[in-house]
Amino acid sequence: MGAEALSAALLAIDEQIVTDAVAGLAAVAGLLRQAMAMGDEGLVMRARLQHARLSMRIGEITGVAREVSDILQWAAQHGERQLEARAHMLFANIHELSGDAARKLEHALSAVELLDETATAPQQIAARTRLGDALAATSAMDSAGLQYQQAEELARKAQRWDLLTNGVLNNWAYYAYICGDIAQAREVAGQMMTAADRHGVELAPSGLHTIGEIQAANGEYAEAEQTTLACIARHDAGHINHADDLAYYRLTLARARRGLGDLVQAQQHLDACRELCAELDLHELLAQVHGEQAELHAACGDHHAAFTQLKAFIAARDNLSSREREAQAQARQAMFETTEARQQAEQFREQARRDPLTGLHNRRYADEELPALITSDPGLTLAIADIDHFKRINDTLSHDAGDQVLIQVAKILDTELAAEVPHGFTARLGGEEFLLVLPATALAAATAVLNRIRHAVSAYDWHDTAGGLPVTISIGAGATSETTPSGQTATLASADRNLYAAKHQGRNRVVTGTPRDKLPRAYRDRDIT
Numbered sequence: 001m002g003a004e005a006l007s008a009a010l011l012a013i014d015e016q017i018v019t020d021a022v023a024g025l026a027a028v029a030g031l032l033r034q035a036m037a038m039g040d041e042g043l044v045m046r047a048r049l050q051h052a053r054l055s056m057r058i059g060e061i062t063g064v065a066r067e068v069s070d071i072l073q074w075a076a077q078h079g080e081r082q083l084e085a086r087a088h089m090l091f092a093n094i095h096e097l098s099g100d101a102a103r104k105l106e107h108a109l110s111a112v113e114l115l116d117e118t119a120t121a122p123q124q125i126a127a128r129t130r131l132g133d134a135l136a137a138t139s140a141m142d143s144a145g146l147q148y149q150q151a152e153e154l155a156r157k158a159q160r161w162d163l164l165t166n167g168v169l170n171n172w173a174y175y176a177y178i179c180g181d182i183a184q185a186r187e188v189a190g191q192m193m194t195a196a197d198r199h200g201v202e203l204a205p206s207g208l209h210t211i212g213e214i215q216a217a218n219g220e221y222a223e224a225e226q227t228t229l230a231c232i233a234r235h236d237a238g239h240i241n242h243a244d245d246l247a248y249y250r251l252t253l254a255r256a257r258r259g260l261g262d263l264v265q266a267q268q269h270l271d272a273c274r275e276l277c278a279e280l281d282l283h284e285l286l287a288q289v290h291g292e293q294a295e296l297h298a299a300c301g302d303h304h305a306a307f308t309q310l311k312a313f314i315a316a317r318d319n320l321s322s323r324e325r326e327a328q329a330q331a332r333q334a335m336f337e338t339t340e341a342r343q344q345a346e347q348f349r350e351q352a353r354r355d356p357l358t359g360l361h362n363r364r365y366a367d368e369e370l371p372a373l374i375t376s377d378p379g380l381t382l383a384i385a386d387i388d389h390f391k392r393i394n395d396t397l398s399h400d401a402g403d404q405v406l407i408q409v410a411k412i413l414d415t416e417l418a419a420e421v422p423h424g425f426t427a428r429l430g431g432e433e434f435l436l437v438l439p440a441t442a443l444a445a446a447t448a449v450l451n452r453i454r455h456a457v458s459a460y461d462w463h464d465t466a467g468g469l470p471v472t473i474s475i476g477a478g479a480t481s482e483t484t485p486s487g488q489t490a491t492l493a494s495a496d497r498n499l500y501a502a503k504h505q506g507r508n509r510v511v512t513g514t515p516r517d518k519l520p521r522a523y524r525d526r527d528i529t
Contacts, residue, residue: 006031007043010050013031014086016122017163018054018057020238020239021057021058021240022058022240023238024054025051028047028050028051029051032044032048032050042083045074045080046083048067049083049086049090052064052068052071052090053090058240058243068090068091068094072087072088075087081116082115082118085110085111085115085123085127086111086123088111088114089108092105092107092108092134096134096137105137105138107134108133108134108135109131111130111131112127112131121154121157121160122163125155126163128148128150129147129168132147132151133171144175148169151168152164152172155167161196164195165192166201166203166207169188170204172188173185173189173192177210182214182217182218185217189210189214205234205239206245208230209228212252215227216256221255224252224255224259225253228252228253229253235249244276244280244282247273247276247280250269250272251270251292254266254267254269254273254292254296263299263300267296270293273285273289355428358410359410360413360414360426360434361427362429363430363435369425369437370437373437374480374491378481379440379441380479381441381446381479382435382436382437382438382480382492382494383446383476383495384433384476385450385453385454385499386473387409388471388472388473388508393469396467397466397467401465404465405462405465405466405471406432408460408465409471410426410428410434412453412460413436413453416456417438420452421438421441424437424439436450442481443477443479443512450477451510454475454508454510457471457472458472472508474499474502474508474510474511475498475510476498476499476514477494477510477511478494478497479512482513
């Protein structure tokens with residue numbers, strides 16, 4: 001698969017509702033391997049995000065926060081707005097699991113803000129839906145409804161009936177149910193079923209389960225049972241949306257059977273749900289199991305057992321709140337550690353590109369920056385400055401005094417160049433040699449700037465630093481426009497040649513335009529690369 005085909009495959013997974021998360025994860029893992037083999041970092045990041053998204057769906061969430069944080073940082077640095085928006089949406093899911101509704105809303109808002117006219121309709125629909133979910137999670141159903149309405153309009157306009165039914169309307173109905181507005185939940189669920197029937201869309205198990213829960217809450221127990229049995233049949237056929245699907249189906253069946261008066265089967269379904277909760281560590285659902293068990297005991301007339309289960313429900317709910325707070329703290333800590341590690345890595349990288357004595361950039365930094373500058377800027381001038389008679393300063397005074405001279409010269413060069421050429425930079429090449437980079441500065445104009453910098457060095461009061469010895473610099477400059485072929489090596493060679501000429505013409509001067517054949521053979525034999 002080529003890069004274009006791989007990109008299209010990732011986009012297809014991103015823009016469809018994956019009803020079988022296990023199969024989807026296997027497919028994405030294959031795409032990720034191909035992207036890594038290609039060495040295309042953008043495709044790798046997109047595949048990593050889809051892998052993280054589907055890993056969460058099947059319950060494998062270890063390390064997902066760090067993974068998504070890395071992807072988000074990369075997308076922001078490289079201006080990949082759509083990838084950045086999708087990462088924010090996935091972060092909203094992560095904060096939903098940790099119980100942090102405020103951070104969930106923050107990331108959902110960021111996702112919507114990042115989407116511009118280049119975003120596809122499915123991306124816009126998904127972002128609006130996720131924002132609606134986040135608002136609903138904070139009990140702001142009126143505001144959530146506006147987002148769902150916008151997402152619905154986008155889906156209808158794009159004729160994405162799958163996203164309309166199994167995405168927008170399903171989520172809208174579910175959160176209306178969660179917020180206790182059963183009337184609105186029924187209305188939106190009815191729209192979902194009508195749209196699915198009209199446009200030939202098969203409702204995903206998640207959509208069917210939403211309908212089943214609403215039916216049970218509305219006292220339609222027989223209908224709820226049949227709807228939930230259909231969910232289980234789809235699950236058994238391999239349509240697994242989330243790892244905890246079956247546990248939720250069993251709980252809804254228990255409620256439906258209790259409503260129908262079949263307390264024995266209700267207990268059986270509830271026991272099966274409890275076993276799945278223990279197996280999958282589903283603390284939130286286990287709290288609901290305790291609540292349903294209390295209802296079952298009460299229906300059987302065992303009020304003492306009902307009271308005991310009620311206390312267990314309250315304890316489980318309180319424990320869940322504690323676990324949510326702990327999970328929230330862990331999620332924040334993971335994100336903090338990721339950010340801190342990234343900042344430390346950047347700090348170490350910056351330190352490796354700085355000269356420890358003068359604080360200027362070093363040769364490594366120059367080698368990293370110059371190729372792109374030379375390629376993009378035909379008016380670039382490079383200059384090499386060298387402190388005149390620096391060995392005399394070290395020998396006459398001390399190496400410590402020499403270091404102080406280096407530090408002060410570096411400061412003057414950096415300050416003066418920044419004032420004259422704001423987008424330029426100064427680097428220490430080693431010893432007493434410095435590189436001055438002057439973007440978009442023709443050689444004639446650069447010569448004038450360099451002469452002013454040279455005068456600033458010689459005019460500085462060196463009495464206390466150099467013990468009365470004069471401190472001056474010689475500068476050789478070369479321009480990319482005057483070197484053939486143009487390039488880093490050729491331009492630096494021109495600057496070095498002119499520096500050599502400046503030294504031999506008496507020092508404390510700026511020299512340009514010295515032909516190589518006009519210099520002594522000793523210089524011509526030097527390797528300056």
